[in-house]
Amino acid sequence: MRNHYSALSTHHLSSLLVICWCCCLSLLSGNPNASGAAATDSLVSGQSLRDGETLVSAGEVFELGFFSPGRSKNRYVGIWYHNFSANTVVWVANRNAPLADSSGELSFSPDGNLVVLTGAGTVVWSSNISVSAALPSNESSAVQLQLQSSGNLVLNISGATAWQSFDHPTDTYLPGMKIGLDLRTNVNQLFTSWKSEDDPAVGDFSVGIDPNRSTQIFLWEGTKPRWRSGRWNGQVFIGIQNMVPTYIYGFRLSNFLQEQKMYFYFTAFNSSHRYVLTADGIEQHLIWAADTKSWFRYFAEPVTACEHYNTCGKYATCTDQNSPICACMRGYVPAVESEWNGGSWTDGCVRRVPFLCDRNKTSVNGTAAEADGFWKMEQVKLPDLSDWYSDIVDADGCRRTCLSNCSCKAYAYTSGIGCLIWGVDLVDVHIFSSGGNELYLRLAGSELDQKKTTGKLFLIPVVLSAIVILSGCVYLCWRFRGRIKELPKKRSINRGARSVESSRGTEVITAELPGVIKIIDEEKDGECRELPLLSFDSIVAATNNFSYMNLLGEGGFGPVYKGMLAGGQEVAVKRLSSSSGQGPEEFKNEVILIAKLQHRNLVRLLGCCIDKEEKILIYEYMPNRSLDSFLFDARKKGFLDWKTRYNIIEGIARGLLYLHRDSRLRVIHRDLKVSNILLDEEMNPKISDFGMARIFRRDDNESNTKRVAGTYGYMSPEYAMQGLFSVKSDVYSFGVILLEIVSGMKNSTYLHPELSLNLLGHAWKLWNEDNVLEFVDPSIRDSCSLREVSRCINAGLLCVQDRANDRPTMSSVVIMLESKTPASYFPRQPTFAAERNLVDDTDSSTNEPGAVSANASITMLVGR
Structure with missing residues (x-):
């Protein structure tokens, strides 16, 4: 028996060695197409990628292979996301030369180019690099194709980059890519849209830098401008309303003076950010939301009529909130009587009164003509086609330069750029609802007379009133001079000091x-x-x-x-x-x-x-500004995942605990709200705005004021109705903030569409029904911790109870938030009706959650 097993083992061992030897030969040949081969990110000369096989980048971020877009049956070579959103294609090779079937192949040509071949061996696409001679057969291993974790497909020859997909973009702008402009040849690196969702061929729209317009990004429809970003000021494009600095948008400008090239780089946080130019001509900034498994649109242009290039024509402004949206600038009138033509003023406006230097005379009807002046326009997307005067260092110099040049129509002096002057027609002027820049529009002096005359007429009664008041004060001082001398003199703290x-x-x-x-x-x-x-x-x-x-x-x-x-x-x-x-x-x-x-x-x-x-x-x-700018903005709330929100809640709680108990002062903030929570670069919360704060002695419990100052929606009932405030007033405000952070909704504006409940009542109803997930912001609902959410809502409802003594102290709140066990206290339903004695005489610090005062009347039972 032993010999039989020994012989069998020897036979099997020989077979196993043969199999291992074959596998080694297969691995040494480097063929990634062998069945069962592990995913790889590269090919070398002699290898190919057939339809159905893919390359996967390191970290499994991107994938390269063959695909069919939408309902099309055509086959293309492209790159898409491997680890999420596999149907999102970010680059296409043979976009204008599709394959009719699945017999295609990605391979290398004899001269080292990357090519897409049909089943018959016909080249339909090539990287088209210039190679002096075909590579010797013994140097075939010097050619390598690699899909990098950034999504860049790189062709290396003899260790040097000969070609890369980032230099030949399609419709998508990924982190690490650049929009480039060769300053010597004015050759532009463009992103071009797909023809349709089912056809990746070059479409009608493109995005890039205009060689004649300096540091502006343009979107074209064919050769016609469709939208522009405005100039780059070092942090933002000034023509994008309320654009925030690079920590969100991720842009930076690099000038390679030696190479005579200029690039805009997109340096976002990670690969979950992308810009895409849609087939209908919209540039979108998209962010992958892991919780909803979908792309969140953070930014898009153009989406309103005024964002389209020069909607209203020259010397006209476009305001989305107005009806009609177009209007002539001050001192200008419509060029034609029919002002409105299908939504745009095709002919724009013309100047009503020529500039003084254009009139060739200095008097009108025997009266000296007034010199030209400037009319300030605010919240403006500055006009296109400006000239930059780099040698002018202040606004006054910019004004003088414009005034000395008869062709100057307007000027602006902007932060980060300097002096801009317009010697051509003013076009594409958009009036923002907020943000924007100041534009000084040049006008004939007579166009400014109304303002000057009004100012002079207004000055007369002001001067007369001042004389009367001054005379009265002199008389009163003389009349009561004796009493004034008897007033006690205030002791000076420090001579010469304020x-x-x-x-x-x-x-x-x-x-x-x-x-x-x-x-x-x-x-x-x-x-x-x-x-x-x-x-x-x-x-x-x-x-x-x-x-x-x-x-x-x-x-x-x-x-x-x-x-x-x-x-x-x-x-x-x-x-x-x-x-x-x-x-x-x-x-x-x-x-x-x-x-x-x-x-x-x-x-x-x-x-x-x-x-x-x-x-x-x-x-x-604080680079991330205030919490409300993220929490209540549909475009930004995706940055606040559940972990970030929970850290913010805990940080606010610890800050309040310090104010109420751990600092040497006992401070009541009195105006705690989401807009007074600032966020640093790591999204850590910091309580701000202590203008309404009050200091308590250690033995003080509560106080009152005749001047109730705060923000409705965050004010406790006893403070809003009776002016009574204590540390429990801040606890109430914290509870509102906590519930707002969890829900992503604002207490002061929320109203349940069916039950007529505000945010606090809605939270109590869902908590009481064991349905807390329904209260959570939908953008984080799939990724949040149910236990932590329940604990937070429980703590928030305890904090917003009507009676101050029923609310926990901040030390109890911190313990609840940091505890890993379910909450053991149950809140009362917030009824929003204040009793007369809302703050008891007992020390609020001794009343923990769930404690009920002996003289409290329970008006509603909790049914949980």
Whole structure:
């Protein structure tokens, strides 16, 4: 028996060795087409790729092979996504020469070119590179084709890149690709649309850089402009409304001066971003949403009538919100009587009064003619065909240059670009609903007379009123001069220094020039912290004279600008509005509070400026701005996956816990809302805007105010109705924010279409029915953690209970959020009816979730 098994084993071993030897020969031959061969990303000379076989890039991101688009039966060689969206083709080789059947082959020609062959061996497509001579047979291994993880198909000959698909794009712009322009030959690298969804042949539309229009991206229909991006200012294309900087769009410009070439690179986060030019002429920025397994359209142009190139003709503006959308610029009239013609002014507008230099005379009817002037237009997509004056360094110089040239029609001085002057007709002018630039339109002096006359007429009553008031003040001072002398003189804190008192009377801010501001806490034996004091001139320089291009946002306190300090540090500059009645008090609070508070989830105050009537705060710059700009924008909320949202919720909770308990001050924010949550470059939350905040002593529990200041939708019932506020007021606001983050909906505007419930009532109903997933933002519903979502909604509903003492403290909220076990507290239904005693006399910190006060009346039972 042993010999039988021994003989059998020897026989099988011999067979196994033969099989292994054959496999080794197959592997050494490098044939990826052998049945059962592992996926590879490359071919070498002598190998080919037949229909039905594919190459897969490293990391399994992209795949190369044969495909049939849509309902077509034609076969093409293309590249598509392997790891997701396999039906999304990003590049096509033989787009104008399809194969009729599945007998095609991708191979190498004798001279090293990459070719697509029919079953009969006919070449239908070639990489068409110039090779001096056919490769010797012994150098065939020097030719290699590789599909890279970026989606770039690269042909290497003798170790050098001879051809790559990124240099021959079709309709898709992938991260790492470039839109290039050869400055010597003006040869443009274009992206071209498919003819239709079923036909990848070259269509009617193309995208690229216009050789005659500098740093603008153009979309053409044939040879006719269809849309343009506006000039590049170093961060954004100024002709795209509300375009955000490179951290989302991923563009950068590179000039290769030695090669005489200019490229726009697309450097997005990863391969899940792409731009595609559709067959109907729309350029789209698409982002893959893993939760919904679909492409999310983040950006598209042109989609409105005014976004189409020069819809209204020369010297006319186009405004999507107006009806009709076209209007002549000031000082211009329609070129023809029939103003409207099928949705566009085909002939545009003409100037009503010639410029002074065009009239060849300096007087009209014996009266000296007024000099030309400028009319400021705001929120403008600047006209096409401007000239850039690189030697002009300020707006005044730009204005003088335009005024000295009779052919100049308008000028603009924009951040990041400089002086632009138009010596040709003004075309393609779009008035944005927000954003845009200022355009100074040149007009004859008589076109500006109405404005000047109105100003003079308005000045007369103002001057007369001022004289009357001044006279009255002089009389009153003389009449009560005795009492004025008896008024006690205020003690000076520091001679020559500016001083500001806080509402508590225990904080003093002194601006000891130059260099620092001192925050003195008289309750802490004069403990002092120094804060940098910046000059107003340095703030003006940092913000480009508070340019609209630098504007980040605006609230009741005034505008916030992005700035760049002399050392290169990016900052956010909050300029207190002189028209805001709350402004000075907000300024005092923010300087006192934020200078003392240090936490990773609180925005950091870097310095301030006090100069005459100017009061300015300088903060660290948050590149992703505020949470609401993502959460409530259908185009951006895809960036907030569930993990990011949960981290934001936890970060806000920890920041509030620090304010309420862990800082040496006990601070109540009083205006906590989504727009006051800023996001840094890693999407970490930071609580901002402490203008309404109040400091409590450790033994204080609650307070009231006659001045209720906050934002409806986030204000607790006791604060909105009675002016009572405590740490539980912030807890209520946090609960609203938490539910908004989970749902992606705004409490102040949400109304259930059938049940007439607001967001809080809708959340309670679904939670009570064990249907919490229905409440979750659809964009994250498939990828979120049900346990974490349930825990968050439970915590949010506990926070928004009507009675302040029923709400948890922030320490309890943090424990709930970080716990891995289900919540053990159950909320009451928010009824939105405030009782008279909404904040009990007992310390709110002793009332944990679920505790019910002895004198509380339960009006509705929880049915969970």
